[in-house]
Amino acid sequence: MSERSMARAEGATVQPQLREVPAVRMEAVYKHYGDFTALNEVDLKVAKGEKIVVCGPSGSGKSTLIRCINHIEKHDEGLIYVNGVELDHQRKNIDAVRRDTGMVFQSFNLFPHMTVLENCTLAPMTANGMSEAEAKDLAMHFLTKVRIPDQAEKFPGQLSGGQQQRVAIARALCMRPKIMLFDEPTSALDPEMVKEVLETMKKLAEEGMTMLCVTHEMGFAREVADRIVFMNEGRVVEQAAPEEFFKHPKSERARTFLDQIIH
Amino acid sequence: MSLFSPTAAVSYFFNYFLMKGVLVTIGLTVAAVVGGLILGMGIALLRMSSNPVLAGAARFYIWFFRGTPLLIQLVVIYSGLPQLGIKFSVITCALVGLILNEAAYLAEIVRSGFMAVSAGQREAAWALSLSPWVTFRRVTLPQAFRLMIPPLGNSINSLLKATSLASVISVEELMRRSDMLMQEHFQILEVYAAATAYYLILTSVWDAVQRRLEKHFGRSSAAKTRRVAASAPVAQASVEARA
Numbered sequence: 107m108s109e110r111s112m113a114r115a116e117g118a119t120v121q122p123q124l125r126e127v128p129a130v131r132m133e134a135v136y137k138h139y140g141d142f143t144a145l146n147e148v149d150l151k152v153a154k155g156e157k158i159v160v161c162g163p164s165g166s167g168k169s170t171l172i173r174c175i176n177h178i179e180k181h182d183e184g185l186i187y188v189n190g191v192e193l194d195h196q197r198k199n200i201d202a203v204r205r206d207t208g209m210v211f212q213s214f215n216l217f218p219h220m221t222v223l224e225n226c227t228l229a230p231m232t233a234n235g236m237s238e239a240e241a242k243d244l245a246m247h248f249l250t251k252v253r254i255p256d257q258a259e260k261f262p263g264q265l266s267g268g269q270q271q272r273v274a275i276a277r278a279l280c281m282r283p284k285i286m287l288f289d290e291p292t293s294a295l296d297p298e299m300v301k302e303v304l305e306t307m308k309k310l311a312e313e314g315m316t317m318l319c320v321t322h323e324m325g326f327a328r329e330v331a332d333r334i335v336f337m338n339e340g341r342v343v344e345q346a347a348p349e350e351f352f353k354h355p356k357s358e359r360a361r362t363f364l365d366q367i368i369h
Numbered sequence: 370m371s372l373f374s375p376t377a378a379v380s381y382f383f384n385y386f387l388m389k390g391v392l393v394t395i396g397l398t399v400a401a402v403v404g405g406l407i408l409g410m411g412i413a414l415l416r417m418s419s420n421p422v423l424a425g426a427a428r429f430y431i432w433f434f435r436g437t438p439l440l441i442q443l444v445v446i447y448s449g450l451p452q453l454g455i456k457f458s459v460i461t462c463a464l465v466g467l468i469l470n471e472a473a474y475l476a477e478i479v480r481s482g483f484m485a486v487s488a489g490q491r492e493a494a495w496a497l498s499l500s501p502w503v504t505f506r507r508v509t510l511p512q513a514f515r516l517m518i519p520p521l522g523n524s525i526n527s528l529l530k531a532t533s534l535a536s537v538i539s540v541e542e543l544m545r546r547s548d549m550l551m552q553e554h555f556q557i558l559e560v561y562a563a564a565t566a567y568y569l570i571l572t573s574v575w576d577a578v579q580r581r582l583e584k585h586f587g588r589s590s591a592a593k594t595r596r597v598a599a600s601a602p603v604a605q606a607s608v609e610a611r612a
Contacts, residue, residue, distance in 0.1 A: 178492050204498045215493035219511050228507060229497035281497060 127190040129154045129285050129316045130175055135184035137170055137340075144170040145181065146340035154284075157317045159327040159348075162337035163363055168320040171337065172287045175318065176207040189284060205233075208278030212290040214270045216262040216277070222249065223258040226277045234281070241280075248276035252306050268299030272306050279310075286310065288319040322367060328352065336360045373558050381550060381563035390546030391567050397463060397532040397542060398571075402525055404468035409475030416480055427476070434473035440534050442466045447538040463535040471528055478520045482513035515586040522579035526572055543567055 130152040137145035144167045152158055160168045173179040174186060177193055177200045186193040188203040216225050226245035230236040236244070249255045252272035254265075262270050271291055278286065288307065292300045304326050311317055311330045321327065327334055327348055334351040336344050338359045344351070352368075355361045381387060416427035434442070443466040450456065457465065486509050494504040536545035547564040551557055 176496055178495055201498060204496060207496070209493075209496035211489060211493065213487075213489055215487075215489040217490065217493070217508055217512075219515070228503075229499055232503045232507070233498040233500065277497070 126154055128152060128187070129156065129189060130318070131185075131187040132171075132174075133185040135174065135181045135186060137167075137174060137179060137181050143340050145174065148184070148340070148342055150335065150342060150345075152285075152316065152318060155314050155316055157311050157330050157332045158319065158335055159331040159333075160318065160320045160335045160337060161322065161324075161327065161363075162343075165339075166337040167340040168337050169289050170340075172209075172289055172318050172320055175285075175287060176204050176209055178209070205281065206283060207285045207287055208281060208283035209287045210271070210274050210278055210289065210291045212293050214262070214267070214274045214294070216270055216274055218262050221259050221261055222254070222265070222273050225262070225273060226280045229277070230280050244280055245276070248279045249273070251279070251309075252276045253302075266299060267295045268302045271295065271299075271303045275303075275306055275310070285316040285318070288317065288321065290320050290322070292321065292323060324352070324368060336363070338363075373562075374556065377556050377559040378562040381556070381560050382566055384550065384563070387543070387546050387550060387563060387567075390541060390543040391571075393540065393542040394529070394532050394544075394567075395571065397467060397535060397540070398525070398529045400464055401467035401471050401528055401532070404464065405471030405475050405528075408468060408472035410479055412472060412476035413479035413483070416476060417483065431473045431476055434470050435477075439466065439470045439531055440537060442470055443534060443538050459538060459540055462538055463532075463540045467528070467532065467535070470531075471524070474524050475521070478517050478524060479513070481520070482517035483509060485516045486512045511586070515583075518579065518583050518586060522575070522582075525579075526575060529571055529575065530568060 128151050130150065132148055132150040135145050135148040136143065146167075148167075148171060150171070160171060162168050170179055174181045174193075175188060177195075180195060181193070189206050191199050191202045191206075193199060193203055216222075217228070220228065223242065223245055226249065227236075227238065227241035230241040230244055231238060246255055246258065249258055252275055254269055254272055254276075257265060257269060257273070262273065265273065275286075275291075291307070292303050295303065300323070304323060307317070307319070307326070308330055317330075319326075319331075331348050333345055334348050335342055336351065336355075336357070336359075338357075343357050343359055344355070346356075351360070352364065355364055412427045412430055415423045416431070418424050418427075443463065446457070446466050447459070447462040490508055490512065491504060494508045499508065532542055533544035535542055536548065539545065541549075543564055547560050551560045554560070
């Protein structure tokens with residue numbers, strides 16, 4: 107038996123003691139860009155079905171944190187497990203993790219040369235081997251869910267920012283992820299578009315999706331999050347339930363941060 | 370003797386001997402574009418690779434072939450290489466020279482196209498578990514290609530005219546055959562007027578092809594204009610109804 111499978115076997119004897127394998131487990135994760143430390147000994151555990159809002163000043167490592175979870179950024183040190191699969195830079199493990207996670211980006215990143223429908227069917231057809239008819243049904247199901255089935259034949263450039271972001275959410279859901287990662291999903295939107303995207307995210311939360319969301323929308327955090335993770339200079343400075351975090355932030359940094367953003 | 374005989378120019382234009390030269394020019398251009406694109410694509414991929422040796426080799430290639438005149442490259446391949454015992458037919462020499470030279474330019478065009486596709490597109494493809502091949506074929510290549518068309522068109526236009534340099538190594542394309550007719554009849558302006566007309570026709574045809582390509586591959590960016598255009602007939606109809 108190889109050393110790795112030994113480690114797995116040992117892990118397996120430990121796991122039953124936990125109630126459930128966490129959706130995400132990060133242990134002492136570091137990420138460096140040259141001399142800059144983007145993640146500095148980050149520990150984080152997210153239970154299945156939990157909704158986490160990650161906040162903090164710009165450059166605090168929030169985006170890097172969630173981008174490491176589906177290996178869009180490679181972490182340099184430490185351990186990351188997603189649904190029990192270790193992200194160890196091996197191709198098959200990265201693939202497994204990416205299949206379990208959906209991601210929504212600040213700048214939507216829809217494929218501009220494809221229609222809304224094609225954006226949604228590409229991955230199910232090519233990565234999951236679905237037939238075109240099945241993939242279309244699936245796509246229409248999720249486009250209906252985000253309330254834009256009538257825009258299916260349009261190109262992303264013809265839609266408003268809010269509509270594009272809802273398409274991006276539907277596109278991610280078409281791969282039936284178990285965890286959704288949101289990287290400042292409303293930061294690039296005009297103010298009147300923010301609500302429709304947040305409503306879509308709330309609906310997803312109500313259905314029990316595990317969510318990690320980097321956002322400055324504190325109203326959303328208060329209403330939806332089970333836990334707020336506050337980051338500063340690459341570290342998780344504090345984490346608490348929204349009520350607790352907003353009323354009694356423990357760290358000085360969190361207090362000044364909240365003073366700045368809540369008017 | 371008149372200053373310029375239009376009838377002679379027209380007769381040179383329809384000269385069978387010259388027309389066959391036009392076909393050679395077209396053949397050289399098409400072959401050099403196809404060969405240059407394939408080679409250029411490969412060099413662009415090497416140039417973008419994270420391996421410093423491969424990227425360095427590609428940079429050297431581009432530096433060398435863009436930094437020396439095509440004329441010298443052709444003469445060296447045709448007259449210089451035989452000194453080392455490497456000998457090709459005339460037409461092969463011309464093709465090798467044109468392809469090697471064109472590939473250097475096209476590689477940079479291909480690279481610029483791929484670099485202009487935002488990193489977010491690749492990240493979205495990764496996040497959706499698309500394979501590297503699907504990401505390349507369905508996501509980055511179509512977007513890069515759309516951006517490549519205008520500079521590609523420019524380069525192919527230049528290439529079409531650069532094929533005339535092959536006349537120096539005795540390839541009987543349009544330029545060479547014009548020279549031969551000129552030396553036979555001494556009607557310099559008349560012969561070159563016919564040749565000029567052919568080059569203009571060929572570049573104009575290519576312009577038209579390029580416009581169609583731009584239109585076809587720009588469908589998503591054109592979508593906005595199309596939406597406006599689609600609503601226009603309605604407005605027009607209502608105006609007509611009122612009249």
